[in-house]
Amino acid sequence: MEKLILTIPLVVAYLLDLWLADPEHWPHPVRWFGNAISAGDKAFNKGKYRFITGMLLSVFLVGITFLIFFFIDRWLWENSWPVWMAFTVLFAYWGLANQSLINESSQVFKKLNQGLETGRQQLARIVGRDTKALNEQDVRIATLETMAENLSDGVIAPIFYYALLGVPGMMAFKMISTLDSMMGYRNERYEEFGKFAARLDDVANYIPARLTVLLLGLASWSGKAILYATRFGHCHKSPNAGYPEAALAGILRCRFGGPNYYGGVLIEKPFIGDGQRSITDRDFTKVARLNHLCTLVLILTVTATILWVR
Numbered sequence: 001m002e003k004l005i006l007t008i009p010l011v012v013a014y015l016l017d018l019w020l021a022d023p024e025h026w027p028h029p030v031r032w033f034g035n036a037i038s039a040g041d042k043a044f045n046k047g048k049y050r051f052i053t054g055m056l057l058s059v060f061l062v063g064i065t066f067l068i069f070f071f072i073d074r075w076l077w078e079n080s081w082p083v084w085m086a087f088t089v090l091f092a093y094w095g096l097a098n099q100s101l102i103n104e105s106s107q108v109f110k111k112l113n114q115g116l117e118t119g120r121q122q123l124a125r126i127v128g129r130d131t132k133a134l135n136e137q138d139v140r141i142a143t144l145e146t147m148a149e150n151l152s153d154g155v156i157a158p159i160f161y162y163a164l165l166g167v168p169g170m171m172a173f174k175m176i177s178t179l180d181s182m183m184g185y186r187n188e189r190y191e192e193f194g195k196f197a198a199r200l201d202d203v204a205n206y207i208p209a210r211l212t213v214l215l216l217g218l219a220s221w222s223g224k225a226i227l228y229a230t231r232f233g234h235c236h237k238s239p240n241a242g243y244p245e246a247a248l249a250g251i252l253r254c255r256f257g258g259p260n261y262y263g264g265v266l267i268e269k270p271f272i273g274d275g276q277r278s279i280t281d282r283d284f285t286k287v288a289r290l291n292h293l294c295t296l297v298l299i300l301t302v303t304a305t306i307l308w309v310r
Contacts, residue, residue, distance in 0.1 A: 005081060013096060037179055038182070041057075045189065045193045054194055062179070065168075073087070087167070096158060105147050112136060130260070140280075149245060153201075163302040179194075180194075184198035219293035220290055222250065228246040229246045232272045250273065255272065257272040257273075
């Protein structure tokens with residue numbers, strides 16, 4: 001019975017994500033995390049020792065997030081498992097982001113079919129690069145790149161840490177990811193202050209990124225996913241993001257990466273993959289299906305593991 005209780009929240013959270021995605025005006029813990037990071041940034045991102053203060057802020061926020069959720073989780077489990085169930089379902093649902101990722105990416109393709117400028121504007125909601133000079137193919141490629149990267153750190157990684165440490169582990173990972181997204185920049189303000197947060201995110205995503213490659217290979221039944229990840233995964237400046245991107249490039253037989261503008265500055269990046277075929281709407285449909293299959297396979301694997309091993 002206890003094993004069954006442990007599996008239910010993740011399955012229900014997965015179904016809620018499919019049904020509701022992430023409504024824009026609903027509360028979300030990532031917004032709370034962002035507020036805490038912003039307050040810490042304003043208070044401590046100054047003076048000589050920015051690396052030290054940034055490191056201490058990151059360790060404190062990740063640690064306090066894990067501890068708060070750990071003690072709530074333990075107290076609810078010991079005192080009222082129905083309330084524990086509701087609590088775990090809610091935060092596991094908030095920890096997943098697959099349907100919202102697919103919805104946002106779908107909107108880019110839909111807007112692009114209405115006009116290049118509207119497609120660029122929609123893309124700017126989900127990527128960090130400059131979009132004003134991108135052509136139609138660039139917009140499509142950038143969308144699929146972010147789908148591959150965010151499948152890893154927005155879906156596979158949270159499920160992975162839920163499987164290891166429950167909601168406390170999942171929420172601690174979301175704090176790490178939010179720290180990286182807000183502070184992990186190589187610019188004057190964050191080069192030192194955000195360096196530890198960026199490296200911590202690299203460590204946290206190391207296994208999930210490579211697990212995503214395996215899942216993409218299984219979901220597509222394509223050896224190209226593994227082959228391209230082996231050949232091109234290391235080309236990305238991130239030690240992790242290049243692996244799911246390379247796997248998807250292998251599946252689609254296309255090419256990602258290359259130079260792009262960020263904040264008006266041209267950043268030279270190597271290409272990932274060696275195919276140069278045009279991306280179409282059918283490719284988005286295929287990638288969305290792969291994202292769903294990867295998520296489902298991992299949910300079923302985690303559920304089976306809890307039922308049979310724990």
